[in-house]
Amino acid sequence: MRRIAVMTAGADAPGMNAAIRSVARRSFELGYDVLMVRDGFEGLVRGEIEIMNKKTVSGILPLGGSIFGSSRVSSEFAVQNLEKIRSVLESNSITTSIIIGDRSAVAVAAVFDANSIPCVVVPNTIDNDIFGTDFSIGFDSAITTISDALDKLHSTASAHHRVMIVEVMGRQSGWLALYGGLAGGADFIAIPEQPVPIETLATHLKQRKEEGKDFSIVVVAEGYPVATHEPTVAGRPVAGYGLAEALASTTNLSIRVTVLGYLQRGGSPTVFDRLLATRLGLAAVNAVREGKSGILVGEVGQRIAFTDLKEATSQPHVIPADIVLEAKTFY
Amino acid sequence: MRRIAVMTAGADAPGMNAAIRSVARRSFELGYDVLMVRDGFEGLVRGEIEIMNKKTVSGILPLGGSIFGSSRVSSEFAVQNLEKIRSVLESNSITTSIIIGDRSAVAVAAVFDANSIPCVVVPNTIDNDIFGTDFSIGFDSAITTISDALDKLHSTASAHHRVMIVEVMGRQSGWLALYGGLAGGADFIAIPEQPVPIETLATHLKQRKEEGKDFSIVVVAEGYPVATHEPTVAGRPVAGYGLAEALASTTNLSIRVTVLGYLQRGGSPTVFDRLLATRLGLAAVNAVREGKSGILVGEVGQRIAFTDLKEATSQPHVIPADIVLEAKTFY
Amino acid sequence: MRRIAVMTAGADAPGMNAAIRSVARRSFELGYDVLMVRDGFEGLVRGEIEIMNKKTVSGILPLGGSIFGSSRVSSEFAVQNLEKIRSVLESNSITTSIIIGDRSAVAVAAVFDANSIPCVVVPNTIDNDIFGTDFSIGFDSAITTISDALDKLHSTASAHHRVMIVEVMGRQSGWLALYGGLAGGADFIAIPEQPVPIETLATHLKQRKEEGKDFSIVVVAEGYPVATHEPTVAGRPVAGYGLAEALASTTNLSIRVTVLGYLQRGGSPTVFDRLLATRLGLAAVNAVREGKSGILVGEVGQRIAFTDLKEATSQPHVIPADIVLEAKTFY
């Protein structure tokens, strides 16, 4: 008899509830017991675990966030609390854990696996930085939020040329900036992977002004290294304002800044994310049924793919080079 | 020197303008001339063709419909007007046509190809019935409209059990019903590929009522064969109302009908469709650059794929069997 | 000490939860007890009533439908169950009931009032057919759904002239059709208050076609009397299809039908409805505080207005004549 514990871990992202629902519905269908863990690994350590039924997942498909709650912990947390975790799972007769979450959740799952605690991971993060799946659940919803913002900015034109800087999430990577910017028709996309001198950007914007363009929209990832200096407010970098200052010091362009922040994590999942969450949740339970463990369930080339957690944690998820190249056609 | 004619053909769908923009931007980048054809093949026969510039495609990315206009003609139309078409293309020194459109457009393009008129097709239809691409541009936008409708219906619960029937497009196929229904959490999905006796549906709905569910949402494709009889209004079948009548005659459930109709063709394309249109438009021009012709440019397994037009027209695009099976978990 | 029972009654509508939240928050602030009644008057008769706390209303502001559930009953139901109702209210020491709902709810409240059961009504119906308030909560959300649908239809143009008929709610009145149609730029609006011969509509549409318009959008209220005949399906009139048939028999226009149905009741309330619900809910509690009873709390000319329930039930809420006149400028 299978008894599955389900939890959401790491930063929350759209589609977590859709994934929970899919795991639960498939488990009910197979006659498995399903238990929910509150607040991710922190709740697991505290033993906050309870049985789920059909009512638990009724109506949650379109909801943003996670009805279970989530928490972000490091892999050290898992190492330090390993016996506590093992004891909670054993006392609840859990045969496998299904962990829905981000890169930090994959790292913790790898600790589980290295210590013979059965687990399967469903990748769910707006950052799309997990190896083993073309797209993580939540990414499409986040770039939709970015693209919607660019649509709104596009509709507000000015007689005089104005530059709109939109800061999006992405400390190490430009996934969100590049895809969101492409979908929203950005006029320049600044990603950490490809820093350019501020003069290059300034020249590009001045050219657009000379071509008679009403305005320019620049999308910048929060982790983009602004060359001249790096302003921080309340201890956090503000790449959008940093870029605004740098541009203001070398051009006479009129510049406005929008910082999307946590908007990108919120909202109802898109259809793409709902279908992906549904598919991956179902595949995760099927993997459990087949006795698989220590794997991440992803979709690669439109097909379900299983990746060993050691490989998933050791590899970065790099933006395909051809997409980066293609993007250049549009700015 | 390349001179490309671009046209949108068949029923319109979200993403046509995004595809036009991508074709144009890549052509400008390569130094090609690009000409726009008004109203699809009808406009082509009438010689309504003019040169495009950067202004033509400025700001069109988020727009629904097609800025060129479109028209649906049969392949016979192409056969009958072949010399006129050839003459218009030659007098404008067109080296290749890029045709953005639905299954009827593919059929016409196959006539072009069979008669040595160079062409490349970009699949763009909400029906997703074109062989050679996992998804056609526009499909994701249409299932988003369906899913949004189901979200709205879900939020309006009643004390007494009520059945909401939502009729969606799909004469021969359940692509829209199945994917839209899955994403929106439908409680039953009736697709032409898998007719069930009305008693089966009635029993399913009565069971849900007995389980204490507030209501049930049934998604039905317009081409679903309602067994008992087939009502038509103004010469068209109305599967939604047909199903309502059939259910009303065998149960005492309270039934309401929503018919989405052309809503599904409209609206701004989703991020998925914008990115797909951008990618396929770009790949179409690259194919022209490499001297390819008589092909459809699709995306299969996340990679650009070229399919011979003979193959594209001779094969149906069947819903994957595993998806149909997976869907059963949810209703 | 005040003890308030809150219930939602009649057909559900966007904004009910926002109104519940406002009533509860204001009551908590004043130190009143607030109790929730399940499923409207049916739940009241069954004694399904329980105490509310801050948690009950946390996060409900944006939710569609009613977290309490609702039910539609006639005023006879109230007459027949009067002693049961009185007994439930007394046994729970309720001093006043706040009833959030539609015209049927106002009728029941009038029975309460006539029998000395203290009550205050907050008007909440997409039909906007309640006398005593310029706008009922939910109306703006419903016309937003209609207008969004028209926006989508506008974006899907055809080379050949096509007529899109959109059937909206409104058995007796054209409130939804007129306001939704005006906001969405309809080309003709057919309301029960002003039937026109089918020939007039046909002529109007043919003129538009001759003027070179790509298409026409006709909004029709479900209660619009289609002259030639009145088709029904599953026992309900289908004005949209009726109009399609009538037009098809006198013109050669290509006609498509969309039936919005219960979509109009669903979805998150608009900002307008949230603010109105917040304001009226608060005013209802303030009215209770001042000892008022037997009244409806509305907003007239941007100011809170109290209307005696006898007056509210005896008067129709007529569309202002100047709006009907103004609308003619646009079609």
Add this chain to the structure above:
Amino acid sequence: MRRIAVMTAGADAPGMNAAIRSVARRSFELGYDVLMVRDGFEGLVRGEIEIMNKKTVSGILPLGGSIFGSSRVSSEFAVQNLEKIRSVLESNSITTSIIIGDRSAVAVAAVFDANSIPCVVVPNTIDNDIFGTDFSIGFDSAITTISDALDKLHSTASAHHRVMIVEVMGRQSGWLALYGGLAGGADFIAIPEQPVPIETLATHLKQRKEEGKDFSIVVVAEGYPVATHEPTVAGRPVAGYGLAEALASTTNLSIRVTVLGYLQRGGSPTVFDRLLATRLGLAAVNAVREGKSGILVGEVGQRIAFTDLKEATSQPHVIPADIVLEAKTFY
């Protein structure tokens, strides 16, 4: 014979195109000539004026921004260019100008009026700071953008308490912050009209944390005076980050900032704004027909109201005291 010049002036706002369309449609109906002026008063001075026809306003109802373009100039600009303006208007035989715009546009119109240049103003600004109308066109759309953002933030909850600061527009006034915050269920709203010590806010947020609330959302107007210091980036104040720094220095709360910026000016107008624009545009032409001039056309208490431009420019549009008071119930 009337010949009307229409222009949009000041910062752009949703609904400008809806207002243009209404002015044009009513003018066509009355047989007046209508001319459009490009880029507001700057275009007027340059003589950029041309005749409009039905095609000009076809399909513009849902579009954000202004199809004419706009520009913000001071009343001094009008004084300095008065003879040029008079000459352009006379050479085009303009009998009246209809000016759609913000407070700066009202100021310029007052200069026109003081110099016997006939004009009528339609108030259209997200700031809602124009005296003579309960609501300016565009305000409802902007608070919808704010409320949507708060809905998204609400859906992304954290296990640990987190404070989300959302900076909205409003240099001098809290209209946007108060109404947008109320509609979106903000937990604290900081408006310039009512500065509070940072300690008061810190205490409020700590209390919420102690009550077990997952997170708090604070809406702050950009003009809110953050007591401790006033950070600027690129020469502009950043109240959101200023508040974040001030809170970070007195609490150990985890704080995140979103800056909506120009998003608030963009996007398709809401139904409320479309109906208001339609009504005020129509009333403006009717006023011209009746020979009125030097007035602003607003809606007060749901009725069309005319305000003398001298009065409109001399009075501030103050947030009603009862709304400010009511808001306190919710945070």
